[in-house]
Amino acid sequence: MDNQWLQRWREGRIGFHREAVHPSLKRHWPGLGIQAGTKVLVPLCGKSLDMRWLASHDHPVLGIELAETAVEQFLAEGVGEVSRYHHDSFAVCRQGSVELWCGDFFHFHIQQAAELGAFYDRGALIALPEATRQRYAFHLAQLLPPGARGLLISLIRAPGDQGGPPYSVDADEVETLFSPNFELRHLEDGDPEPGSGFRESVWALTRRGPKVE
Template identity: 70%
Template sequence: MDSVHENEWLMRWREGRIGFHREAAHPALVRYWPRLGVPGDTKVLVPLCGKSLDMRWLAERGHPVLGIELASQAIAQFVAEGEAPASRYRQGDFEVTRQGSVELWCGDFFHFHLPQAAEVGAFYDRAALIALPEATRQRYAFHLAQLMAPGSRGLLVSLTRPDNAGPPFSVEAAEVERLFGANFELVHLDDAEPEPNGFRESVWSLKRRGPY
């Protein structure tokens, strides 16, 4: 994320402009995650996680969760809204907050590297790709592929909208295929009904390709 969009993201959290936050687990996660066949003890990476309740849903099903978030306000709110005690420590460039089986790494996703991802075996992206401007999405897809071992699975929720505004940004199916197709096996699972504002979500399963 470039500095302009980083500042916009941080300002949204400071001002409470987080209309993208859902007060329950995302229906696509609930419906499609079990179909991926990810073992219950697999650690799940959640990039640009905000304070998403999807992380608690995954944790309740046995997954250790590693969320990465730039805004410290999001992490503080996630912890405050939980019941378990939290611990904090540093890991490289990141301040890490752990609550139960959820680790929240505060910092830049692009500074998260392979040694730190050694235990990660799956990922979930409901709001990361669509939060990034077009110029950054290719970098994001490549970096995500670098972090995931061959055979790792993930669930992606993309979005299209009738205007060119954002975030969230409109990412058409052809762009999803172009961004991820080289490194992941892609399956288009579903298109949701359009919302009143014209937003329409699409759901994808991804499997990291192995070496040829």
């Protein structure tokens, strides 16, 4: 998957990138009740404009992305000075209140995630093949403290369409993957995307476990 993902970025085959903030983020994020100032994890973030929307609503953002091309394009399209440093195997860049860690999501560990309190996944779960999705759901849970909330947008392809990425992840699989460590609430199913037959499904998740006062 890694090589395929990097190849798509190198060749500019990024039809999954949206040129506008995702409407489901704007519609549902306020209802999650996440306090301003809460740091938001965005795994496999690409160069998503959703990160800038979150930052504009008083959330520090930590995005993790494997493709250096995506990171550099995000910074080039933004405004403000960029600071850079390295942390373990990651090249880290910061622009405003958005911090991008370039490297493998599965090499990002709890010691680096101390300040995280929320997450947003529109492009991570559906980018991963079936064999890797359970590992992703478990690793995400390990990075978030009990009570952390977030928004997950999965994708359902038309019947019989087994292509990808992005891959189809239906409601049953979302429940199976995340219910061991998260409370789930299904928020909506979108209309089929014209020309593709894709339909997005939006979920609110809360990390299980006793909150630390």
